[in-house]
Amino acid sequence: MSSTMKAVTFHEHGGPEKLIYEDVPLPHVGPDEILIRVKACALNHLDIWIRQGIPNYTISLPHISGCDLSGVIESVGTAYSGHLEPGQSVLANPGMSCGNCDECLTGKENRCAHFQILGAQRNGGYAEYVNVPALNVLPLPENLTFEQAAAFPLVSITAWHMVKTLADVQPGESVLVMGGGSGVGSMAIQMADLLGARVFSTVGTEDKKAKAKMLGADEVIDHSSENLSERVAALTHGHGVDVVIEHIGQEVWDHCMKSLSRGGRLVTCGATSGGSNQFDVRYLYSRQLTIMGSYMGTRDELLETSRLIETDKLRPVVDSIFPLKEARAAQEHMLARKFFGKIVLKVDQAG
């Protein structure tokens, strides 16, 4: 095995042109880590923020992005004594935590003060090889390709934490999933449908409507050309929806709030259009609304969603596949918002 590998790195923060396909040293594998030969790595919006540079994430440069990856075990660390073996197909849980604090010990590791994301605070899967803590390595569900397996972990735990754990969607409730073509949105539509809700979703272009319906959305609204809250009011006879699953931010925030029924709850996990949202506190309390912030999810939730995928109750949605060396084009495709589902990098070793 060579001492170097191909990877897509950036040496300074900035636009997509900062991404460089180059030779870098193979990662060092710690005693409790596993070295994975990467087969596929999905993009997340976090990759863009990390490349641009955001205050909440301190990273060392050069950096390798990529939170969601699948591949084959190349080797295991010297202290590893578990059941995983070289040659086995696996995927990585992107969330890493200390394992010892009260939050970790009670299964709420996404609240751990030391919580980190693979590919964010440490190098990720835009590479031929990546070292991952052994606790974060899981066998690949048998019914999935490497590309499908890379496409689900981060968005599944995020969406399940929002739809099931926080919103606790009940059969017969109505759920509005913002941005149904996004990774989180494409999962949240399926999850709300699985839990027995009437599902509304939004998309930014007309051609995505049919795809959102295929995933289980009962009504799809084009939020770029239609008045969202008025459409929701009309479709619910003025009642509004019980739950909004949100991650777009300021462009749609007002409409999301106005789409909620009395006693409705909004869960947000992102702000891709910006985070300066305003609302009138009087509107919040008089309509008895609840706003919840959500960040990633837990190991438990990854195992649950993994089982739902294995039994075909949920399916990863892959928009497109790019070779590793075209990571820049892949990120530009994401920024153009023309995708539906996950954009995945395919990693072919030695080329």
Ligand SMILES: [Zn+2]
């Ligand atoms: Zn912890």
